[in-house]
Amino acid sequence: MHPRSALGSPTPSAASRLSDSSRSDGSRQFTRNGSVSEFEIERPLKMNTSSPKRPGVRRRQSEYGAESALRASVSRLLTAKARPFTVTGHIPMDPASLVLFFRSKSGITHSLDFPINIDYDTPPALEVLLAACKPHPTPGFDVYPDRETVFYPANLPLTATLEIANHPILDAVRNALFPALPMGHYLTALRDKLEVMVTGARMAPQPRTLRNDGRVATICVTLPVHHRGGNMIVRDAEGVEEKFFGGGGKPSEVHWTAFLGECEYEVETIQQGCRMSFTYAVHLKTYGAAVDPLITPSEYFLDLLSPVLSLSRGRKIAFYLTQDYGVNPSEGLAESLVPHLKGSDSLLYHALKVYKLAPELHWAAGGYVWPIDRTVECGNDVLDSPTSLSSMGFPSVFGSPARSAKSIRGPLSYYGTPEEDDVEIMKIEAHNLRMRVEESGAIPLSEAEIFILSDWVPGPLAKERVYFVSNGELEKLIVNVLLVIYVP
Numbered sequence: 001m002h003p004r005s006a007l008g009s010p011t012p013s014a015a016s017r018l019s020d021s022s023r024s025d026g027s028r029q030f031t032r033n034g035s036v037s038e039f040e041i042e043r044p045l046k047m048n049t050s051s052p053k054r055p056g057v058r059r060r061q062s063e064y065g066a067e068s069a070l071r072a073s074v075s076r077l078l079t080a081k082a083r084p085f086t087v088t089g090h091i092p093m094d095p096a097s098l099v100l101f102f103r104s105k106s107g108i109t110h111s112l113d114f115p116i117n118i119d120y121d122t123p124p125a126l127e128v129l130l131a132a133c134k135p136h137p138t139p140g141f142d143v144y145p146d147r148e149t150v151f152y153p154a155n156l157p158l159t160a161t162l163e164i165a166n167h168p169i170l171d172a173v174r175n176a177l178f179p180a181l182p183m184g185h186y187l188t189a190l191r192d193k194l195e196v197m198v199t200g201a202r203m204a205p206q207p208r209t210l211r212n213d214g215r216v217a218t219i220c221v222t223l224p225v226h227h228r229g230g231n232m233i234v235r236d237a238e239g240v241e242e243k244f245f246g247g248g249g250k251p252s253e254v255h256w257t258a259f260l261g262e263c264e265y266e267v268e269t270i271q272q273g274c275r276m277s278f279t280y281a282v283h284l285k286t287y288g289a290a291v292d293p294l295i296t297p298s299e300y301f302l303d304l305l306s307p308v309l310s311l312s313r314g315r316k317i318a319f320y321l322t323q324d325y326g327v328n329p330s331e332g333l334a335e336s337l338v339p340h341l342k343g344s345d346s347l348l349y350h351a352l353k354v355y356k357l358a359p360e361l362h363w364a365a366g367g368y369v370w371p372i373d374r375t376v377e378c379g380n381d382v383l384d385s386p387t388s389l390s391s392m393g394f395p396s397v398f399g400s401p402a403r404s405a406k407s408i409r410g411p412l413s414y415y416g417t418p419e420e421d422d423v424e425i426m427k428i429e430a431h432n433l434r435m436r437v438e439e440s441g442a443i444p445l446s447e448a449e450i451f452i453l454s455d456w457v458p459g460p461l462a463k464e465r466v467y468f469v470s471n472g473e474l475e476k477l478i479v480n481v482l483l484v485i486y487v488p
């Protein structure tokens with residue numbers, strides 16, 4: 001019995017198969033080896049085109065069609081998932097606690113209790129409300145005044161015990177429609193109008209041009225008034241539409257639907273009952289430099305800042321930020337932190353904006369400052385540099401002063417005492433890092449003519465970290481953030 005080679009394949013070779021068949025009976029047909037089954041997928045397509053195999057071909061085509069349909073369905077699903085333009089839900093509240101207060105044209109204040117079902121009883125206050133409403137600006141329905149959608153005039157007082165600020169609706173809208181909204185940006189809701197639709201009324205498509213108040217989204221809250229029909233249809237800018245049934249004003253539910261500001265919406269015909277809904281305009285507020293901030297510094301703080309600016313006229317001054325933001329200065333500009341400013345940093349930034357100054361954020365480290373349009377880049381460690389440790393006669397394994405001093409002690413020491421070696425190696429490493437910082441575009445603070453303002457006893461500073469390789473070891477450079485302004 002011959003031993004099998006460790007490098008050989010367990011599958012018999014072609015020559016061995018032919019020799020086996022030659023030793024068999026001549027009338028005996030060639031028997032396929034088990035390894036031939038690997039090629040069954042290829043061989044029928046090339047060699048066998050007989051009719052018995054056609055059902056298999058049709059079966060494969062059917063499977064291919066099913067797979068194509070599955071891929072198309074998955075593609076549509078992922079496309080809708082990638083950019084949703086609507087979100088819906090219900091408000092967890094007792095509809096019986098909802099009361100609507102309004103003042104009619106005669107100056108009398110009325111209250112309307114919920115839930116309502118006009119098929120059994122029509123509250124007198126609802127009739128007064130309908131009499132005070134005006135036709136909705138719906139194009140194409142001027143010839144059907146009995147089918148118009150009406151809304152309560154904005155010049156008449158109207159309030160309700162329902163406040164969406166008391167419910168996590170805006171958080172749901174932010175998570176679903178604005179998931180990439182950075183920290184420091186907030187959504188606010190302003191009540192737009194009260195829309196009322198009775199039996200036979202419908203609302204034609206409302207384009208975004210009718211809502212040119214700068215809103216980023218719209219929220220529609222359907223009040224618990226029983227009705228049938230009146231489904232809402234929302235279309236995005238590409239014509240993709242979604243339909244929301246809204247529960248028909250069930251007395252136990254208060255439904256809401258939100259959609260992006262670029263969408264248009266319409267409401268189908270009310271078949272029975274009455275549909276009442278509040279619409280809210282959702283606006284975006286942020287701490288950014290280009291929009292209105294949410295905070296305003298106090299007069300006391302502005303009075304403390306005033307003499308500092310007065311004594312710094314004609315100079316470029318800077319303050320260190322004190323909060324940590326957990327960013328990598330090598331991956332983004334310091335100016336990108338403006339929407340994320342918090343605490344004392346945000347207070348100082350907006351106080352400088354009150355004085356009509358133009359504050360800028362810069363990365364800074366070791367007496368150097370980077371331009372506003374540059375990130376922190378420490379580069380790679382160059383072994384053949386004339387100032388590297390290896391070129392100065394030290395082994396390349398040196399990574400830190402402690403390791404260097406331990407390795408060079410004894411007769412191989414180039415400088416003499418271990419303490420002198422530690423000092424010299426630290427100087428070499430600092431010089432190498434300084435060269436790499438200057439190559440990345442940083443300049444000394446003295447050349448930039450920036451005067452840093454600090455307290456007698458320095459407090460905590462914002463510390464961000466940049467990783468770099470030095471002598472084969474991964475180290476971190478501590479980078480601060482400077483708030484720089486020029487005082488004219």
